[in-house]
Amino acid sequence: MENQTLLEALVAKLGAEKGQIAYDKIMAIKGSAVKKEK
Amino acid sequence: MKEFRIQKLFNWQIGSERLIRKYVADLYQTGVTAPVATVLANNTDVAFTYDYIGTGTYMVTSSKPLFTGPNGQKVQATITNATYIDNIAGPIGQSITIFPVFDNVMIILTTDLTTATDAILGNNTQNAIEITIYP
Numbered sequence: 001m002e003n004q005t006l007l008e009a010l011v012a013k014l015g016a017e018k019g020q021i022a023y024d025k026i027m028a029i030k031g032s033a034v035k036k037e038k
Numbered sequence: 039m040k041e042f043r044i045q046k047l048f049n050w051q052i053g054s055e056r057l058i059r060k061y062v063a064d065l066y067q068t069g070v071t072a073p074v075a076t077v078l079a080n081n082t083d084v085a086f087t088y089d090y091i092g093t094g095t096y097m098v099t100s101s102k103p104l105f106t107g108p109n110g111q112k113v114q115a116t117i118t119n120a121t122y123i124d125n126i127a128g129p130i131g132q133s134i135t136i137f138p139v140f141d142n143v144m145i146i147l148t149t150d151l152t153t154a155t156d157a158i159l160g161n162n163t164q165n166a167i168e169i170t171i172y173p
Contacts, residue, residue, distance in 0.1 A: 006092045013089055013097060014143070022139040026095065026147065029135060 003027070056173035061086060063167050065117070066160035072096065073146070073159050075167070082171055094154030096146040103141035104171065112172040115144055119163040123151075132158045134165060 006026070011019030059082045063075040072088040073096050085101040104113045115136050123131035132155075135147045146167075148158035159165050 006095060009091045009095075013091060014140075018140060018143075022143070022145060025137070025139050026145055029137060029147065 057081070058173065059083075059171040061167075061169040064160060065165050065167055067096065067148075068157045068161065070156065078166065082169070084171075086167075086169070091145075092154075093156055094148045094158070096148075096159075098136075098144040098146060098167070100142045100144075100169075104169070105138040105141045105144075113138075114168075114170045114172070116168050117146070117159075118166045118168065120165070122162050124162065132162055134158065136167070 003023075007019065007023045010022050010026075013019065014022055061080045061082045061084065062078040063080075063086070064078060065073045065075055065088075067073040067090075070090060070093075072090045075086065075088060083102075084104065087099045087101075089097040089099070091097050115138070117134045117136050120134040120136075121131070131151050133149045133151055136144055138144045146159070147154065149155055150158065
């Protein structure tokens with residue numbers, strides 16, 4: 001899933017400010033998962 | 039002389055202890071719809087609702103604030119059987135992650151160990167969400 005689509009879905013559910021925060025936290029966890037695989 | 043043993047069978051017999059409160063529900067998700075929760079136990083006085091956000095991404099909203107900070111305080115949220123491997127020789131399976139993003143919102147992420155995927159929750163194994171609130 002494209003990141004932009006995920007962000008738009010979160011903004012639709014949570015509003016712009018909360019949506020961006022939730023998106024950043026999701027990406028931070030996905031990012032750490034990628035780092036562990038290396 | 040007869041001996042009598044008094045066993046504590048119910049929590050209400052331990053008046054001085056504050057209860058640990060727990061919400062447990064089996065989750066099942068398929069297609070592009072929100073996870074369906076079958077509540078097994080709930081003495082939290084909190085209601086939980088589920089939303090579909092995107093592929094492998096779902097939102098759990100509580101009717102009352104549970105998390106006072108990004109790491110949570112005195113609240114533990116887990117999903118049972120979060121990691122599942124179908125074939126140890128050529129592993130395919132699932133990973134499930136749950137974490138709070140606001141005081142009343144948690145995010146669930148599901149993958150097939152490679153990429154974000156739907157139809158994971160409750161499809162390979164029983165996946166129960168357990169939210170424990172400690173006094």
